[in-house]
Amino acid sequence: MRLPTLLLILVAIVLAAFFLGRQRALSLARPAGGIRSLHSLPKYYGYYAALGAVLPGIALLLMWAAFSESLITARVVQSLPEALRNQPDAELGLTLNDIRNLAAGQMFDESRRAEFAVAADLYNSLRESSRRILSGLVVALSFSGFALAWFQLRPQFRARNRVEGAVKVALILASLLAIATTIGILLSVSFEAVRFFRQVPLSEFLFGLNWSPQTAIRAGQVGSSGTFGAVPLFVGTLLISGIALLVAVPIGLMIAIYLSEYARPALRRIVKPVLEVLAGIPTVVYGYFAALTVAPMIRLAGQQLGLEVASEAALGAGLVMGIMIIPFVSSLSDDAINAVPQAMRDGSFALGATRSETIKRVVVPAALPGIVGGVLLAASRAIGETMIVVMAAGLSANLSFNPLQSVTTVTVQIVTLLVGDQEFDSPKTLAAFALGLMLFIVTLLLNIIALQVVRRYREQYE
Amino acid sequence: MMVPDDDRSSRQLSPEETRRRVDASLRRRYRRERLFRFYGLFSVCLGVVFLLLLFGTIIGNGYSAFRQSFIHLDIHFDADVIDPDGARDSDVLSVADYSLLVKAALRELIPEAASRAERRELNQLVSAGAIFSLRDTVMADPQILGQTKPLWLPLNSEVDLWLKAQASGKVGAEVSTRLSEQQLAWLERLQAGERIELRLNRAFFTSGDSREPELAGIWGATKGSFFMLLVTLLLSFPLGVAAAIYLEEFARRSWWVDVVEVNINNLAAVPSIVFGLLGLAVFINFFGLPRSAPLVGGLVLTLMTLPVVIIASRAAIKSVPPSVREAALGIGASPMQMVFHHVLPLAMPGMLTGAIIGMARALGESAPLLMIGMVAFIVDVPSGPMSPSTALPVQIYLWADSPERAFVERTSAAIMVLLAFLLVMNATAVWLRSRFERRW
Numbered sequence: 001m002r003l004p005t006l007l008l009i010l011v012a013i014v015l016a017a018f019f020l021g022r023q024r025a026l027s028l029a030r031p032a033g034g035i036r037s038l039h040s041l042p043k044y045y046g047y048y049a050a051l052g053a054v055l056p057g058i059a060l061l062l063m064w065a066a067f068s069e070s071l072i073t074a075r076v077v078q079s080l081p082e083a084l085r086n087q088p089d090a091e092l093g094l095t096l097n098d099i100r101n102l103a104a105g106q107m108f109d110e111s112r113r114a115e116f117a118v119a120a121d122l123y124n125s126l127r128e129s130s131r132r133i134l135s136g137l138v139v140a141l142s143f144s145g146f147a148l149a150w151f152q153l154r155p156q157f158r159a160r161n162r163v164e165g166a167v168k169v170a171l172i173l174a175s176l177l178a179i180a181t182t183i184g185i186l187l188s189v190s191f192e193a194v195r196f197f198r199q200v201p202l203s204e205f206l207f208g209l210n211w212s213p214q215t216a217i218r219a220g221q222v223g224s225s226g227t228f229g230a231v232p233l234f235v236g237t238l239l240i241s242g243i244a245l246l247v248a249v250p251i252g253l254m255i256a257i258y259l260s261e262y263a264r265p266a267l268r269r270i271v272k273p274v275l276e277v278l279a280g281i282p283t284v285v286y287g288y289f290a291a292l293t294v295a296p297m298i299r300l301a302g303q304q305l306g307l308e309v310a311s312e313a314a315l316g317a318g319l320v321m322g323i324m325i326i327p328f329v330s331s332l333s334d335d336a337i338n339a340v341p342q343a344m345r346d347g348s349f350a351l352g353a354t355r356s357e358t359i360k361r362v363v364v365p366a367a368l369p370g371i372v373g374g375v376l377l378a379a380s381r382a383i384g385e386t387m388i389v390v391m392a393a394g395l396s397a398n399l400s401f402n403p404l405q406s407v408t409t410v411t412v413q414i415v416t417l418l419v420g421d422q423e424f425d426s427p428k429t430l431a432a433f434a435l436g437l438m439l440f441i442v443t444l445l446l447n448i449i450a451l452q453v454v455r456r457y458r459e460q461y462e
Numbered sequence: 463m464m465v466p467d468d469d470r471s472s473r474q475l476s477p478e479e480t481r482r483r484v485d486a487s488l489r490r491r492y493r494r495e496r497l498f499r500f501y502g503l504f505s506v507c508l509g510v511v512f513l514l515l516l517f518g519t520i521i522g523n524g525y526s527a528f529r530q531s532f533i534h535l536d537i538h539f540d541a542d543v544i545d546p547d548g549a550r551d552s553d554v555l556s557v558a559d560y561s562l563l564v565k566a567a568l569r570e571l572i573p574e575a576a577s578r579a580e581r582r583e584l585n586q587l588v589s590a591g592a593i594f595s596l597r598d599t600v601m602a603d604p605q606i607l608g609q610t611k612p613l614w615l616p617l618n619s620e621v622d623l624w625l626k627a628q629a630s631g632k633v634g635a636e637v638s639t640r641l642s643e644q645q646l647a648w649l650e651r652l653q654a655g656e657r658i659e660l661r662l663n664r665a666f667f668t669s670g671d672s673r674e675p676e677l678a679g680i681w682g683a684t685k686g687s688f689f690m691l692l693v694t695l696l697l698s699f700p701l702g703v704a705a706a707i708y709l710e711e712f713a714r715r716s717w718w719v720d721v722v723e724v725n726i727n728n729l730a731a732v733p734s735i736v737f738g739l740l741g742l743a744v745f746i747n748f749f750g751l752p753r754s755a756p757l758v759g760g761l762v763l764t765l766m767t768l769p770v771v772i773i774a775s776r777a778a779i780k781s782v783p784p785s786v787r788e789a790a791l792g793i794g795a796s797p798m799q800m801v802f803h804h805v806l807p808l809a810m811p812g813m814l815t816g817a818i819i820g821m822a823r824a825l826g827e828s829a830p831l832l833m834i835g836m837v838a839f840i841v842d843v844p845s846g847p848m849s850p851s852t853a854l855p856v857q858i859y860l861w862a863d864s865p866e867r868a869f870v871e872r873t874s875a876a877i878m879v880l881l882a883f884l885l886v887m888n889a890t891a892v893w894l895r896s897r898f899e900r901r902w
Contacts, residue, residue, distance in 0.1 A: 178726045285826075
């Protein structure tokens with residue numbers, strides 16, 4: 001039985017369970033004096049019966065989804081001849097892939113068909129029987145779950161409380177998904193990263209000055225073992241994010257100041273949504289803009305001034321990234337500035353200060369924690385930004401602070417290392433996860449610090 | 463009385479001198495004031511100019527891609543060429559060499575292209591995809607064999623570029639082109655004979671990706687994005703709303719709830735590419751789901767948009783006044799009934815607004831999709847959430863990387879389509895908010 005049919009049958013069972021449960025509650029109530037003798041509304045008895053029917057089946061389905069493939073694979077590996085079974089893990093994985101492709105009837109290297117035919121047949125038959133067993137079990141479980149619920153139904157049975165308890169558990173599980181995501185990110189990324197650090201020492205990764213991840217395709221090739229010193233990537237990331245912040249912080253801050261302190265409400269109403277449009281544009285569009293328009297403009301300007309400008313200069317990517325985070329800085333600063341009590345401004349005006357003096361000496365210092373928090377959040381956005389740098393920054397890992405040279409960033413390297421088909425065990429692909437772990441930790445720290453700064457500030461005035 | 467030193471010195475100044483100094487300092491201070499104000503206005507203008515520049519570049523580059531050059535050819539559907547047996551078997555018809563028909567029609571138009579080299583140059587003018595539209599014509603109506611029918615066939619992208627440059631007023635030498643002198647001369651003759659026309663580029667909206675720019679379209683990517691968003695919406699909306707309900711209505715203040723809250727806020731700021739790594743490690747390597755499938759993309763985007771939906775839903779629930787809850791509890795509703803019968807319907811518009819904004823963000827996201835293999839070159843239009851596909855922003859990335867010049871305008875046009883989708887979604891969110899928002 002295919003999965004969709006099975007699900008359809010499950011739905012039918014559940015619907016039937018609901019109506020039967022409700023019917024049973026009503027018929028039980030009739031001799032005891034009608035619907036008033038029921039503890040809960042009749043539909044809750046139906047829900048209870050339906051839950052009894054669906055939950056065991058779903059639990060089994062999920063477990064099957066998680067474990068069946070690995071169990072089947074283990075059986076298939078056992079059936080393989082000695083020589084194939086004792087291969088190293090990576091090659092065994094490739095062999096299994098071949099077997100799966102053959103079993104699925106996809107393109108296959110004809111010359112090796114005979115070797116794997118038995119295994120592929122076994123794989124198919126195991127899958128078929130596992131599917132059959134699953135269907136039978138799920139249907140049987142649903143029926144027995146329903147039967148259990150059915151025999152529990154009494155007029156005094158507290159069906160509503162039970163059903164609401166189940167709903168509450170579901171709500172709790174949904175709220176735990178966010179935690180599960182974080183743990184999933186940490187576990188999955190650090191699991192691969194640890195495998196990477198087993199092959200490349202942590203000190204080389206953190207302090208090495210050379211990044212050339214090209215590993216040899218065949219063992220024993222000369223000069224291509226790959227070096228994984230990530231300092232050039234960190235420097236490149238800092239350089240591009242630094243340029244972005246140099247663009248975004250002054251402009252964003254001045255926009256926030258002008259809109260909240262000077263602009264008339266009419267202007268504010270027009271300009272704020274316009275700037276929010278800037279925040280809603282997908283990053284791939286910014287990347288295209290950087291590569292197509294800004295980079296050639298910078299190169300042209302450099303030629304006029306007699307400067308040597310690389311075609312994928314850090315300046316272009318940084319500028320465009322700066323434009324991208326302007327609305328981010330300006331809206332967060334705007335919030336901070338608006339939270340400064342009017343009394344402080346009035347006090348400053350009463351002493352004879354001009355508007356700009358009030359802003360510079362009173363408002364901005366008072367709003368500073370909020371502004372700093374916003375800038376930190378913007379920095380974490382800039383560090384993690386991917387598409388702009390993938391499209392407009394370079395690939396070569398130059399250790400340079402020159403904004404006119406081409407540098408590469410952590411995110412660019414993650415993308416180039418992982419795009420395309422690779423085997424999953426080489427240090428080259430694992431390096432991407434090590435970089436991802438660095439990125440996650442750094443941005444997480446920045447976010448936590450920023451949120452802390454903002455929160456502490458808020459307590460001051462409320 | 464003790465007077466500070468500087469105060470005594472200023473007292474020695476004459477009133478005129480004091481006024482002069484104050485005036486001078488005032489002038490200086492007002493100048494600074496004006497300058498500061500100007501900086502602010504300048505920054506605002508800069509932001510707006512950036513936006514206009516961005517839109518100007520995209521639209522200026524892209525609008526021409528919605529039209530494509532076609533050539534009007536009288537195609538003689540020669541039965542001897544296509545179906546020599548006369549059996550009208552669809553297998554034979556689908557593999558027949560339709561390029562011969564195009565070549566014959568071109569030769570009729572320009573008979574003096576006699577040599578082999580000349581004829582090859584002539585045939586290059588028409589797109590390699592022209593044969594597909596001929597095939598479709600024949601397959602749809604086999605009766606046409608033996609007849610002659612005038613058809614509009616797409617021209618090669620290089621020709622298309624040159625013709626569009628001409629149409630926009632540039633002349634001869636200004637346009638860099640890879641076409642030869644001879645080809646240009648033929649084109650001018652065909653133009654004079656009104657055989658060439660710019661028409662609506664239907665392929666752009668109806669076909670999948672292609673190596674030939676004149677045949678490439680965004681339909682495949684759009685459908686991929688659609689399936690992905692469908693998965694994302696179906697998962698992230700119920701899960702996000704459920705989490706928000708628990709956190710707002712049922713959770714008691716404890717360190718654990720604080721952890722969940724901080725965690726959700728942090729998750730909203732994790733770089734998207736990290737979610738891609740998660741998807742690659744968990745969904746593809748651990749659970750063995752297929753690469754490039756919209757289902758996996760949808761799962762990754764679900765995890766990404768979940769914090770957005772939760773935060774928006776919590777705000778919506780918070781805005782429902784406590785009196786509603788108290789009234790419901792007062793007439794005997796259980797807390798669960800109070801939430802599902804009264805709070806949730808009132809908070810629904812706000813939640814939907816949050817969900818749409820989350821979806822709009824998910825639609826524009828491309829970095830995590832690169833990680834899970836949605837960057838492959840895929841010609842077929844996906845038929846479901848399990849078939850390999852790309853997404854609209856990834857298609858833009860792929861085309862932007864392509865060396866073919868004709869893809870520049872198509873990239874911009876695809877961006878225009880993407881932005882149009884985003885505009886519609888955000889406008890819907892704004893409309894929902896203004897239509898259903900209640901002030902309590």
